[in-house]
Amino acid sequence: MLEYPQVVLDFMNRDHAEFVALRGKLLELLEAQAPAEKVDTALDELHEHTRRHFAEEERMMKEVAFPPYPVHRSEHLTVLADMADHMEKWRTERDAAALREWLEKPVGEWLVNHINTMDLVTAGFIKMNQ
Ligand SMILES: [Fe+2]
Numbered sequence: 001m002l003e004y005p006q007v008v009l010d011f012m013n014r015d016h017a018e019f020v021a022l023r024g025k026l027l028e029l030l031e032a033q034a035p036a037e038k039v040d041t042a043l044d045e046l047h048e049h050t051r052r053h054f055a056e057e058e059r060m061m062k063e064v065a066f067p068p069y070p071v072h073r074s075e076h077l078t079v080l081a082d083m084a085d086h087m088e089k090w091r092t093e094r095d096a097a098a099l100r101e102w103l104e105k106p107v108g109e110w111l112v113n114h115i116n117t118m119d120l121v122t123a124g125f126i127k128m129n130q
Pocket of ligand 1: 054057072076114118119
């Protein structure tokens with residue numbers, strides 16, 4: 001299981017746990033060489049979860065007028081665009097090794113890095129200003 005730092009807001013920790021679980025489920029499906037349609041469904045779930053999770057963080061940041069909001073939001077947009085690209089690629093090429101590689105390395109590293117550089121500070125600011 002991927003190790004990641006805890007922040008001071010429970011809802012964010014729950015979202016991160018769900019993200020890690022959905023990523024783990026995808027890796028298991030790929031490992032087991034599951035049918036592509038099952039992988040499609042799990043990818044849709046990860047994408048949908050990520051959109052909701054980011055939207056909720058963005059709503060809270062706006063509510064407390066978090067000054068670096070644009071920086072945090074732009075990283076969210078980059079991640080969603082990258083996710084959409086990889087989903088599209090998977091759907092056209094069905095390259096399980098490439099999908100797995102992306103989930104294992106960049107996605108895992110992104111999550112830990114994003115929590116460290118964005119979410120920790122954001123959660124602290126929201127908690128102080130609520
Ligand atoms: Fe975030």
